[in-house]
Amino acid sequence: MTPLVCDALPIVRDIGRRACQTVRMRFIIRVVVNAFAIWVVTLIPALTVSVLPIDFGWDGPISQIVTLLIVAAIFAIVNTIIGTVIKIVAFPLYILTLGLISLVINGFLLWLTAWLTHWWNWGLRVDDFWWGVLAALVITVINWFFGIILRPQRKR
Numbered sequence: 327m328t329p330l331v332c333d334a335l336p337i338v339r340d341i342g343r344r345a346c347q348t349v350r351m352r353f354i355i356r357v358v359v360n361a362f363a364i365w366v367v368t369l370i371p372a373l374t375v376s377v378l379p380i381d382f383g384w385d386g387p388i389s390q391i392v393t394l395l396i397v398a399a400i401f402a403i404v405n406t407i408i409g410t411v412i413k414i415v416a417f418p419l420y421i422l423t424l425g426l427i428s429l430v431i432n433g434f435l436l437w438l439t440a441w442l443t444h445w446w447n448w449g450l451r452v453d454d455f456w457w458g459v460l461a462a463l464v465i466t467v468i469n470w471f472f473g474i475i476l477r478p479q480r481k482r
Contacts, residue, residue, distance in 0.1 A: 353402065355476060360398035361391075363468035364450070367461045374453035375461045381448070397450050401439045409435050432466055433459030 367375050377397060379389040412431055413420075419427040436450075437458045443449025452458040 356402050357395060357398045359469055359472045359476070360401050360465070361394040362472075363465040364398055364401070365394055366468060367464050370461075370464070373457050373461045373464070375458065376451045378448045378451060380446075393448055397439065397443060400442060401436070401450075404439050404442070405435050408438065429459055429463055432462035436462040436465070 364375075364377065367373055368377050377390070377393055379393040380396070382389045382392070409431070412434075413428075416427060416431060433455065437452050437455055440450040440452040440458070444451065452461065
C-alpha cells in the first residue's frame with residue numbers, strides 16, 4: 327500500500343508511485359549504511375563515541391541493532407533537513423575554506439544528533455566535539471564507500 331503522498335495527483339500517479347518507492351528504498355538503505363557506520367565508529371575507543379541501547383527487555387544484540395537503526399534514522403533526518411539549510415547558509419565558507427568547513431559541519435550534525443537523543447536514556451553519546459568531527463569523517467568515508475557500491479546503475 328502506498329502512502330497518500332504518492333497518490334496526490336491523478337495525472338502523475340504512475341510515475342509518482344514509482345518515484346515514491348525509490349525514495350523510500352533510498353532512505354532505508356541510507357539508514358542501514360548510517361547505522362553500520364555509527365557502529366564502526368563506536369568500535370574505535372579513541373573517538374569516545376558510544377551508543378546506549380534502548381532497554382526493550384530483550385536479550386542479545388537486538389536492542390543494540392534497533393537503537394543503531396533509530397539513531398541512524400535520526401541522523402539521516404538531521405542531515406537531510408538541518409544539514410541542507412546549514413550547507414546553503416555556509417556556502418561562502420565552503421568557498422573560503424575550499425570545502426574543509428564540511429568536516430566541522432558534519433561533526434556538528436553528529437553532535438546535534440547526540441544532543442537530540444541524550445534526553446532519553448538511550449542514543450548516541452559524543453564526549454568531545456572534535457572527536458565527533460573525526461567520527462563524522464569516518465562515517466562520511468564509510469557512506470562514500472557504500473555509496474559507490476550501492477549506487478543504482480543507469481540504463482543505457
